[in-house]
Amino acid sequence: MHYVKALKILQGKHSHTVLLALVTLLFQLSVPLPSFPLNDDYPYYKTVENILHGDVRLHHPINMTFLLQGFYGAVVASVAGLSHSSLAAGTILLSTAGIMIFYALLRRFFDRTVSTLGALTLLVNPFYFYLSHTFMTDIPRLALSLLSVYFFVRSVETKRRTYVTLGVLSALAAFWVRQFGIFTIGGLVLYYLFDDRKQLLTRRNAILLFALPATMIVTWLYWYYAVNGSAGYTEGYFNVGLNVLRTIGKGALHAGYFIFPLGAFYLFNYRTVRKKFFTLERSRKTFVALMLLAMAGFAAAAHFFLGYNAFYQFSLMSASRLGIKTIPGIKPNGIFPEALAGPLTLLSIAAFVGVLVDILSVRRGDKRFRLLSFVMVAEVVPLLFTMNFFERYFLLLIPIMTLFALRSLSRHVSVKRILVAYVLLFGALSWYGTYDNMSWNSARWEGVGYLHGIGVAEEKIDAGFEYNARFYETCIQRPELAVRWQSWACSLSDAYVVSFEQQPGYDVLHRVAYYGPFGERLGDVLVLKKNGAQ
Structure with a gap:
């Protein structure tokens, strides 16, 4: 019975939509999920952990809004357990939603085939595909911003105020993932300013486009500085000249x-x-x-x-x-x-x-x-x-x-062939590049595990930005202890180093091979010990 219902859905008017969602999900899951942090994942993971323990403060050095994604991560962790793999799987779900939103937007302009291929160009984009396997803010923010753009396009098509409201709410949701998610509202303001100025003068739009975003910004600033008590790491925000x-x-x-x-x-x-x-x-x-x-x-x-x-x-x-x-x-x-x-x-x-x-x-x-x-x-x-x-x-x-x-x-005349070639080229690059990234990072963390296994204290290891992020607060409180800063992460010691190559003054303790998708050996990650280190 369920098989027959599924077959009817695949053969019905929504077949393109269902197949696109399935292809999107399966293609992303064809690369192993990471069991380790990538990029800025560590403080995001720790924030989700805080939320699960009833503490809604952001883990240092996070200085973006993030709260909505943090609560989303807590929901995912409540269902699937807290791990880097489960959080990455949560991002993949949002990534799939983003592809479907983009498809819906494309359908406002093009036929089903071009829209499907167009949506696939986003799926196979190397930047989009790789970030979909992390718990970074980029994919959740993009999905919500795309939803905002979709509703704004619908508002221009239909003149219905409901779509403006939905677009603004989507942008504000994006804002509570990353501050610049609010910028799509500025796009609608500019459109009204140049092409439909009377819309700016309505009370409803004044509230939606100006008062409500301003309230959200003030709320965030108050929460961040007065409630969260953020201090320490602060980016240089403004770029001039x-x-x-x-x-x-x-x-x-x-x-x-x-x-x-x-x-x-x-x-x-x-x-x-x-x-x-x-x-x-x-x-x-x-x-x-x-x-x-x-x-x-x-x-x-x-x-x-x-x-x-x-x-x-x-x-x-x-x-x-x-x-x-x-x-x-x-x-x-x-x-x-x-x-x-x-x-x-x-x-x-x-x-x-x-x-x-x-x-x-x-x-x-x-x-x-x-x-x-x-x-x-x-x-x-x-x-x-x-x-x-x-x-x-x-x-x-x-x-x-x-x-x-x-x-x-x-x-x-060859639009479909061009798009198919685009999807195949970028798809191969994205899939192989992401697989390669997961492979050598897995070897990196296996090397860290080797050091822990022979009794090396974690603070004596320099294993790169994602590992060293755990020492941030110690280095802020006692900066004289920092041996090497990399962005906002620092190491407390260089006695043991994880590296792609042997470094001067170090001996090789251990090698961890990493492999490609077809079992071919691509290289080694080295675990090094500094001469004279205890």
């Missing part, structure tokens, strides 16, 4: 890197891009030219004067890895050839310029795409003035830029 220009070039380059396979499409169709470019107003042509200069200038300066590829220094993805590498030494295997750095730079620039021309070509009467362009502005501009650059902060640009690119792609 020439740093802003650098961030513009760097941010645009990384935005293109998010969707670099589309650079090939824009290069092959350069005549269409050129034709659109020359129909733009003079000020918009100048803006495109300046952005092209900024990207090329940053890439060239980084390569010729600083000696590194612009992507690799700041990106979650480089030739050697997907995700961050926080232990010493050169990782012995890569996920794509280093020689591709130059072509990837070109494709990234082409992808961003192509999408930018598409965005600037939107006419005033095309209300939905006008709204999306304003959401991009509201999302990007404030982040240009923050001191710390992390490309994952700009993750919402991936689905929005994809929407604009699909607007051009959908007119192409």
Whole structure:
């Protein structure tokens, strides 16, 4: 009976939706879930642990809102037990929800097949796929921000005030995961300001768009400083002067890197891009030219004067890895050839310029795409003035830029073939890169376990950022004890080090091999002991 019902669902009008959800979930679960922290997972895990024990304060050094995600993690842990694996599984559920929301948004513009393939481009995006296997704030925030954008698009289509309310509430929910989740409200404000000003004058919208967000911000500030009692680690928030220009070039380059396979499409169709470019107003042509200069200038300066590829220094993805590498030494295997750095730079620039021309070509009467362009502005501009650059902060640009690119792609005779090739290319890269990350990190933590097993105290071990995060409060209280700082994490000793390579002055105690998805040995993680260490 249940089999028959399931078959009817798969054959019905919602078949694309059901199959997309199943493919999304199964593809993400095809990579082993981590039983260890990745990136900033440690303080998030500890905050969930606090909540389960009745303490709603954030674990230092968290200085983002996070509370909604913390309570979500507590619910997941109550059902499946508290572990890094269960929290990562919780993120995968939200990631799947994000794909389905994006599909629903795409269906407002395109047919089912293009929408399905478009949604899959987000699923297989290396940044999205990797972060879906962590308990970082990026995926939950993106899912809620996408929901906000969906409701705002529906409000523009239908003029129904209910959708504005739902969009604002979704954005405020995103705010309680990460502060800049509130920016999508700014996109709707800009749309009303330029295209439908009378909407700003209504009492209802004044409350929804200004009073309610302001109340949430004040509530957060009071809670964070007066109730949470946060102290110690504080990021330098504001970025001014020439740093802003650098961030513009760097941010645009990384935005293109998010969707670099589309650079090939824009290069092959350069005549269409050129034709659109020359129909733009003079000020918009100048803006495109300046952005092209900024990207090329940053890439060239980084390569010729600083000696590194612009992507690799700041990106979650480089030739050697997907995700961050926080232990010493050169990782012995890569996920794509280093020689591709130059072509990837070109494709990234082409992808961003192509999408930018598409965005600037939107006419005033095309209300939905006008709204999306304003959401991009509201999302990007404030982040240009923050001191710390992390490309994952700009993750919402991936689905929005994809929407604009699909607007051009959908007119192409080979749109489906192009999208299938995109999905296969990025899918292989994402899956292999994430598997590789889980494999060598598992070896890293096995090395830590080896040291614990032979009686080495945990404070004598330097095993990289994710391990050393546990020493943060000790180092804040007694900074003279810190041996090495890495971002906000520090080590209390370098007597025992986990590394990809042997280090001067150290002996190799133990080797832990890590393997690829087909059983091939990719390399070793070394457990080192400092000469003379006890």
